[in-house]
Amino acid sequence: MITVDLTGRTAIVTGASRGIGMAAAQALATAGAAVVLTSRKQDAADVAAAQITGNAIGVGAHAVGEDQARRCIDITLEKFGSVDILVNNAGTNPAYGPMIAQDHGRFAKTMDVNLWAPLLWTRLATEAWMGEHGGSVINTASIGGLGHEADIGLYNVSKAALIYLTKQLALELSPAIRVNAVAPGVVRTKLAEALWKEHENEVSGATALARIGEPEDIASAIAFLASDAAAWITGETMVIDGGQRLGDARAYRKGASLGV
Numbered sequence: 533m534i535t536v537d538l539t540g541r542t543a544i545v546t547g548a549s550r551g552i553g554m555a556a557a558q559a560l561a562t563a564g565a566a567v568v569l570t571s572r573k574q575d576a577a578d579v580a581a582a583q584i585t586g587n588a589i590g591v592g593a594h595a596v597g598e599d600q601a602r603r604c605i606d607i608t609l610e611k612f613g614s615v616d617i618l619v620n621n622a623g624t625n626p627a628y629g630p631m632i633a634q635d636h637g638r639f640a641k642t643m644d645v646n647l648w649a650p651l652l653w654t655r656l657a658t659e660a661w662m663g664e665h666g667g668s669v670i671n672t673a674s675i676g677g678l679g680h681e682a683d684i685g686l687y688n689v690s691k692a693a694l695i696y697l698t699k700q701l702a703l704e705l706s707p708a709i710r711v712n713a714v715a716p717g718v719v720r721t722k723l724a725e726a727l728w729k730e731h732e733n734e735v736s737g738a739t740a741l742a743r744i745g746e747p748e749d750i751a752s753a754i755a756f757l758a759s760d761a762a763a764w765i766t767g768e769t770m771v772i773d774g775g776q777r778l779g780d781a782r783a784y785r786k787g788a789s790l791g792v
């Protein structure tokens with residue numbers, strides 16, 4: 533029997549003021565964890581935490597700010613006594629267009645938030661708690677990090693590197709700390725609006741499971757990976773995309789529409 537029971541555990545979810553992070557915070561809280569939600573703004577973190585059914589607080593912390601990350605972990609330990617689960621979810625995509633046209637500013641911002649921050653927060657959580665007591669880290673990657681797409685190459689490079697980082701840390705922090713990633717397809721959030729808002733029917737039609745993702749689709753996988761139900765899973769990247777990586781499903785449905 534699969535049980536996702538996080539009673540007595542504490543989770544930090546970065547970038548949890550909305551979207552996948554907020555849904556993940558709710559899923560972890562529903563499973564019994566105390567949850568710390570971060571945002572760049574204290575107000576937004578507070579508002580998000582107040583919407584969680586369960587034990588939750590908000591902490592303002594820029595994902596790349598080392599002092600802010602350290603403060604967040606300190607507050608978590610003071611308030612809840614442990615940091616058992618870390619969801620490195622904060623992400624950004626400031627750079628649309630060809631890879632070859634990117635400048636250093638956009639490159640650095642993308643890599644700082646999407647790649648350096650997960651490493652930074654994992655290190656701080658390891659030093660403060662997980663190194664001695666164990667834990668579970670989940671990084672929010674993307675199916676973009678497993679393939680190629682026009683115009684979001686820089687973002688996808690950061691996510692491909694995050695998948696590599698996940699495996700590297702799974703080895704370096706073994707056996708006490710499990711490190712996994714989720715790789716969502718197109719999910720209904722603000723960050724991904726350019727990928728679905730103007731053409732949701734088209735994207736849904738081409739997807740094997742006939743819809744785009746909802747934040748809760750990713751959140752339940754994060755809660756699973758955080759839990760003892762995933763006790764022998766580390767270094768993995770779980771694709772959650774409704775079958776989008778399989779390619780355009782429409783051509784394959786001809787048989788079904790003919791009643792074959």
Ligand SMILES: NC(=O)c1ccc[n+]([C@@H]2O[C@H](COP(=O)([O-])OP(=O)(O)OC[C@H]3O[C@@H](n4cnc5c(N)ncnc54)[C@H](OP(=O)(O)O)[C@@H]3O)[C@@H](O)[C@H]2O)c1
Binds near residue numbers: 549716719
């Ligand atoms: N949606 C998709 O289709 C999709 C697909 C694959 C992967 N992902 C990944 O999923 C993760 C969550 O994104 P989302 O789609 O849920 O987007 P979203 O709804 O726009 O949420 C992004 C979250 O990240 C926070 N954030 C952004 N930059 C931050 C920073 N520097 N420090 C701290 N927090 C920061 C935002 O908080 P504030 O603005 O309040 O600071 C917000 O809570 C990202 O890593 C993204 O790359 C999304």
